[in-house]
Amino acid sequence: MAAFASLDAAIRRLADAEPGLHEESRLEASHARELDRFLAGVERRAFRIAQITLRNTDDAHDVVQGAMLRLVQHYAQKAPDEWRPLFFKILYNGIRDQQRRRGVRARLFGFLPGSGRGEDESAVDPLEQVPDHGPGPSDQVANAEAMRELERGLRTLPPRQLEAFSLRCLEGLDVAATAAAMGCSEGSVKTHYFRALQALRAQLAEAWT
Amino acid sequence: MSQDRNESFEQLERRARAAFDASVDGLDAHTRSRLGQARQRAMSIAVGRRQPARRWLGWISAGALAASVLAGALLLRGPTVDESAHQVSAQGEAGAQESLEAFAASEDLELAAEADPDFYALVDLAALSDAGMGQT
Numbered sequence: 241m242a243a244f245a246s247l248d249a250a251i252r253r254l255a256d257a258e259p260g261l262h263e264e265s266r267l268e269a270s271h272a273r274e275l276d277r278f279l280a281g282v283e284r285r286a287f288r289i290a291q292i293t294l295r296n297t298d299d300a301h302d303v304v305q306g307a308m309l310r311l312v313q314h315y316a317q318k319a320p321d322e323w324r325p326l327f328f329k330i331l332y333n334g335i336r337d338q339q340r341r342r343g344v345r346a347r348l349f350g351f352l353p354g355s356g357r358g359e360d361e362s363a364v365d366p367l368e369q370v371p372d373h374g375p376g377p378s379d380q381v382a383n384a385e386a387m388r389e390l391e392r393g394l395r396t397l398p399p400r401q402l403e404a405f406s407l408r409c410l411e412g413l414d415v416a417a418t419a420a421a422m423g424c425s426e427g428s429v430k431t432h433y434f435r436a437l438q439a440l441r442a443q444l445a446e447a448w449t
Numbered sequence: 450m451s452q453d454r455n456e457s458f459e460q461l462e463r464r465a466r467a468a469f470d471a472s473v474d475g476l477d478a479h480t481r482s483r484l485g486q487a488r489q490r491a492m493s494i495a496v497g498r499r500q501p502a503r504r505w506l507g508w509i510s511a512g513a514l515a516a517s518v519l520a521g522a523l524l525l526r527g528p529t530v531d532e533s534a535h536q537v538s539a540q541g542e543a544g545a546q547e548s549l550e551a552f553a554a555s556e557d558l559e560l561a562a563e564a565d566p567d568f569y570a571l572v573d574l575a576a577l578s579d580a581g582m583g584q585t
Contacts, residue, residue, distance in 0.1 A: 283487070284476055308487060308488055308491035312494065390469070409466060
């Protein structure tokens with residue numbers, strides 16, 4: 241019994257001697273949990289944005305995974321409220337890199353039959369498009385149709401306008417966070433966003449009325 | 450006019466957001482699973498990466514400390530027995546080489562090399578004749 245008491249005292253002394261160590265590990269664990277929650281909340285939206293922009297499911301997965309890895313490797317220690325703009329900045333850098341690579345590939349192998357063709361609607365597996373849960377069938381059909389129109393409109397936008405619209409409208413970032421994610425001034429964000437709205441309204445007015 | 454424009458923009462934003470949210474919610478199970486796996490991979494790298502990095506940092510520090518101690522010891526210590534013997538033998542070799550060079554460079558050796566036996570016989574004869582003349 242006395243041996244247990246002395247052992248307990250020794251453990252307590254060790255814990256007192258290195259309080260920083262215990263504090264640090266506790267903070268890291270909670271930080272990691274918070275980061276995991278953040279990624280879980282953003283991964284699907286990021287994937288859809290990448291998919292709409294790149295028009296290829298595998299490329300979209302690659303870009304999202306790359307953005308997650310880069311965020312946890314380089315910016316995990318940042319404050320949680322900085323993660324969102326950083327993540328989307330990384331995501332869009334990845335999207336641009338992917339588009340550049342695709343352009344180079346198309347130039348190099350464009351003469352081959354079937355090369356340079358992105359994954360279009362006809363190549364999508366219809367079973368993968370069936371939602372597992374959600375609103376009723378009629379709402380699903382209406383939403384799916386609205387989304388198809390929106391995607392069509394988004395694909396006609398210049399890259400910076402598409403970026404501003406995705407971040408501001410679809411992701412709900414404010415102007416400052418969007419500017420941080422896009423690496424430009426808030427004024428530029430407002431300009432790009434306004435032009436995107438004008439272009440989309442002109443295109444979707446008929447379909448969405 | 451401006452108010453109408455703002456309203457139409459707001460309506461567009463609302464519809465776009467709703468359509469996008471619905472498409473996100475409607476992602477199939479396979480895609481959701483792939484995304485979850487990607488996140489777990491990223492998190493495992495993030496969590497697992499830190500420990501080895503610290504271990505390596507510790508090893509690098511210990512290695513640098515050991516190297517500096519070794520370098521200091523090598524600089525501060527005196528010559529060992531082997532090194533002394535090596536130095537002595539080196540000095541001996543150098544001395545012998547100098548003697549050989551001096552010997553080779555000496556005039557005696559040149560004379561010895563160029564010695565003409567007839568010359569010495571003539572000298573001897575002259576000495577003998579001088580002695581005989583003195584005796585007579």
